[in-house]
Amino acid sequence: MADGYHHGNLRAAVLERAAEVITEKGPYGFSLRSLAADLGVSHTAPRYHFGSREGVLNALATEGFTELADRLRINRDARGGFLEAGVVYVDFAIDFPAHFTVMFEPSLLDQDDPGLRAARVAAFAELRSGVESLAEEGRGVADGPAAVVAGWSIVHGLATLALTGNLDVSGVRELFGDTDLPTITRRSAGLLFGPSDPPPDNEVE
Numbered sequence: 001m002a003d004g005y006h007h008g009n010l011r012a013a014v015l016e017r018a019a020e021v022i023t024e025k026g027p028y029g030f031s032l033r034s035l036a037a038d039l040g041v042s043h044t045a046p047r048y049h050f051g052s053r054e055g056v057l058n059a060l061a062t063e064g065f066t067e068l069a070d071r072l073r074i075n076r077d078a079r080g081g082f083l084e085a086g087v088v089y090v091d092f093a094i095d096f097p098a099h100f101t102v103m104f105e106p107s108l109l110d111q112d113d114p115g116l117r118a119a120r121v122a123a124f125a126e127l128r129s130g131v132e133s134l135a136e137e138g139r140g141v142a143d144g145p146a147a148v149v150a151g152w153s154i155v156h157g158l159a160t161l162a163l164t165g166n167l168d169v170s171g172v173r174e175l176f177g178d179t180d181l182p183t184i185t186r187r188s189a190g191l192l193f194g195p196s197d198p199p200p201d202n203e204v205e
Helices: 007-025 034-038 047-050 051-078 081-095 097-103 116-135 146-163 181-193
Strands: none
Touching: 007 034, 007 047, 007 051, 007 097, 034 047, 034 051, 047 051, 051 081, 051 097, 051 116, 051 181, 081 097, 081 146, 081 181, 097 146, 116 146, 146 181
């Protein structure tokens, strides 16, 4: 391509640049034309891959849900438990702030996009499966759906407070005596579900 990008890496470059702009300016801070200018490509090049600005946002959200599902699956396979899944969720939000922002703003997205729908379903299936781990850990819950909502609300709220800076400016972080977000997540979510048990291979015979 005259623009210096092959089709595949132009798509990745557009998404990377969009994520940078969203982190700096929010999800309304870019257009396809501005992304093209930032990347030094023709103003029509991003449209080939995404069709519209909404297409870029759909792709970012799909990437985000896929990454979140993968991380939660790794935690489940490692028998990390429900509480550790919450830590994974918060870590994901901190690592991918632009994706996290877009994923949970339905007005920005085409809810009928099949790729987005599939990625979202996979991520929330992993979140729901965490309730089963509570039973395996001997912490059966009387109301599974409520446990999912309660756990998700805590970790999503913590992630949002951290990303917006409100955890710091409110002085709440100082109450914990440290600035370690995973520790704050474990202590806060642990009020509902108790501390995580060590993995079975750490148990003393």
